[in-house]
Amino acid sequence: MSTSMKRSAIRFGAAICAVCCLTLLPSGCSKAGEEYDKAMQLMEEGRYNDSVKHFQKAIEENDENAEYYIGYGMALNSLGMYEEAIKEFDKVYQDTDNKISEQNNKKMYFGHAAAYYGMNEYNKALEACDKALEIAQYEYMDKNLKYIKAASEQILGNADKAVKIYSDIIKEDDKDADVYMKRGSLYETEGKDKEALDDYNKAIELDKSCYDAYFELYNVYVKMEQDNKAEEILKKLTDIKADSADKLLQQGRAYYYLGDYSAASSSLKKAAEEKNNEADYYLGLVYMAQSDYQEAVVYFQKYIDSNGSGMLSEAYNQIAGCYIELEEYDKAEDYLDKGINCGEIKASRMLKKNMVILYERMKQYRKARNLAKSYLTEFPDDSDMQKELEFIKTRIKTIQLAK
DSSP: OOHHHHOOSOOSSOOOOOOOOOOOOOOOSSHHHHHHHHHHHHHHTTOHHHHHHHHHHHHHHOTTOHHHHHHHHHHHHHTTOHHHHHHHHHTTOOOOOSHHHHHHHHHHHHHHHHHHHHTTOHHHHHHHHHHHHTSOSOGGGHHHHHHHHHHHHHHTTOHHHHHHHHHHHHHHOTTOHHHHHHHHHHHHHTTOHHHHHHHHHHHHHHOTTOHHHHHHHHHHHHHTTOHHHHHHHHHHHHTSOOOSHHHHHHHHHHHHHHTOHHHHHHHHHHHHHTTOHHHHHHHHHHHHHTTOHHHHHHHHHHHHHTTOOTTHHHHHHHHHHHHHHTTOHHHHHHHHHHHHTTOOHHHHHHHHHHHHHHHHHTTOHHHHHHHHHHHHHHOTTOHHHHHHHHHHHHHHHHHHHHO
16 A cells, blocks of 8 residues: 555644534514524625624614524524624523523534633633533434533543443434444543444445545544545545535545546546535645645635635645745745634634644744744644644743853
8 A cells, every 4th residue: 555545634734613503583673683594695605794794783773682692692602702702692681580591592602612612711602501511402413512511521531421422422323423423522532432433334334425434434543544445435436426516525525535647636626626625625635645736726716715714724724734845934834824814712722733833834933932932822732733842942042042
């Protein structure tokens, strides 16, 4: 097997971003209702900045409708403006015992849970989830609340609690591929490869189009050094009848991981022609893997310009990586800044870490030291950055001695 085959889905850093949304109700025919409905439409399109303006107008017209504040808060959550979102959710709370108040309070606690999770305040997220789950109204929200609970427990180091939450969800509904994906990912993180394989296979059994499960199976088999099985998994995707943009995308991703960059480029370009903007992102990765950094930048930028939201921070990160390889450090710094300013807290961790590395590459060790110290104030448990800071300090001492 080639070296490229053994490359797991490793890019220039990695980021995870969880965005939680609620199903909100259409409002009616008033001016405020029209603004709210427009805001909701923009939310569904991922145009959160634009939606905020219309939520604000709806509230200006009618400041007594709880749905407007909830929708506004969710839009702010999606933009990473968590403290502002909490202020809007708080306006909804009512200490009265009636059905409507309970429904609104449950949405408020849901919004709190999503915001606190985004702020890395996981104990507060758990508390908000528990308060929401105590309310019997709107049971359709309970699964997502449990997802936030499980993810929070995992980050807090309580893997057993997280597994139990996912297992409880499966007992209630064993036909949902998504929950098997989430529990499988947790098992994989914990080094329980057999359990992870079982869950990923179950996800595919339930939903043949659960393409991420194929790539996760591939990663586990690569880690287990079962290269033949890993290759077999990806060939199931390269052999699919690629009769839609999404299938072309998955086929192209599979060829990328197999190291067949020509075939990957062909499938991904066809997907891009059908307006699948995610294909542009993976085309950037294909060119990056071939050390064609200038062309990679073109495709990452196309993805950003198309309002790609799912991997926006990663796209900025990848462009920065390209410019580092091209030794155009000022441009790399600019794109890392843009990524950090996206407002995604979890993504900003990755980007700030890479900014430290960039300053080291630029021999700006004092900047690197200061940013590393700031980073460790936010993320004190990052042992790699602690070691990096010690190394940076030795570089500064070396320079001073040389002088």
